[in-house]
Amino acid sequence: MxxxxxxxxxxxxxxxxxxxxxxxxxxxxxxxxxxxxxxxxxxxxxxxxxxxxxxxxxxxxxxxxxxxxxxxxxRQFRPIRRHGSRRLSREQWGTGRAIWDSDTTGRPYVVDDLTVTRETAGEDAARVLDCVEVWVRRRRYSVDGRPVQLAASHFPAELVAESPITVPDTGPGGVYARLRDLGHPPVHFTEEVRARMPTPEETAKLGLPAGTPVIEVCRSAYAAGGRAVELNKMIMDAASYVLQYDFDA
CATH class of the missing domain: 1.10.10.10 (Winged helix-like DNA-binding domain superfamily/Winged helix DNA-binding domain)
Structure with a gap:
């Protein structure tokens, strides 16, 4: 046969x-x-x-x-290797280095579309941060001239009031170093990750081709005693990232 x-x-x-x-x-x-x-x-x-x-x-x-x-x-792009634990270590932000220096390892990156506003907390921010009002830092990140991520960090308004977290330039080490200065350094992080299709606004801001999904990462930062001090929602071009997490057996 x-x-x-x-x-x-x-x-x-x-x-x-x-x-x-x-x-x-x-x-x-x-x-x-x-x-x-x-x-x-x-x-x-x-x-x-x-x-x-x-x-x-x-x-x-x-x-x-x-x-x-x-x-x-x-549309080729060398993916960004985002190391989940290393980028958030105290050794990174605690010595005045930006978290994104860990992600990009020397590649040029730009932060634009930066806004800092005081707002009524949305449902997720109110639940995680246990507050009524928040300061929100929204921005877009581009690497090698290509938009790759949108981010919106939420902080309890009364906790960060009149601190550098409420102005565009937070200084060396970024928001986590400033939370340390306020006496509430993050000691624990939780991230939830899911993939989905982008909204029209996300497609436009990231310049995504048709059919390109995004990765949504929702990170909560906690100070000693379990108080939540930040809720950060990140939208990433899925074609531009490799997410790396290391675990001990």
């Missing part, structure tokens, strides 16, 4: 596979324009709809991004 012939994937999928292999091999680099619909039609003798499908595969994978009226471009 003859063995069945393996089913060959459709032509648009095979073209997408070849383009992906070319990207991984370095033939196309981050920001390079991929062959357009006309070029693919000529090279493979296919219809425009098929060429469009091939490019759509890469766009939906987050490997490429379309630019209206210009073409489809490679």
């Amino acid at each position: 003859e063995s069945p012939v393996p089913h060959e994937p459709p032509i648009y999928r095979r073209i997408a596979d070849r383009l992906r292999q070319a990207i991984l091999a370095g033939e196309f680099r981050d920001g390079d324009r991929l062959p357009g619909e006309n070029a693919l039609m000529s090279e493979y003798g296919i219809a425009r709809a098929t060429a469009r499908q091939a490019l759509a595969v890469l766009i939906n994978e987050g490997v490429a991004v379309p630019r209206r009226g210009s073409g489809v471009y490679v």
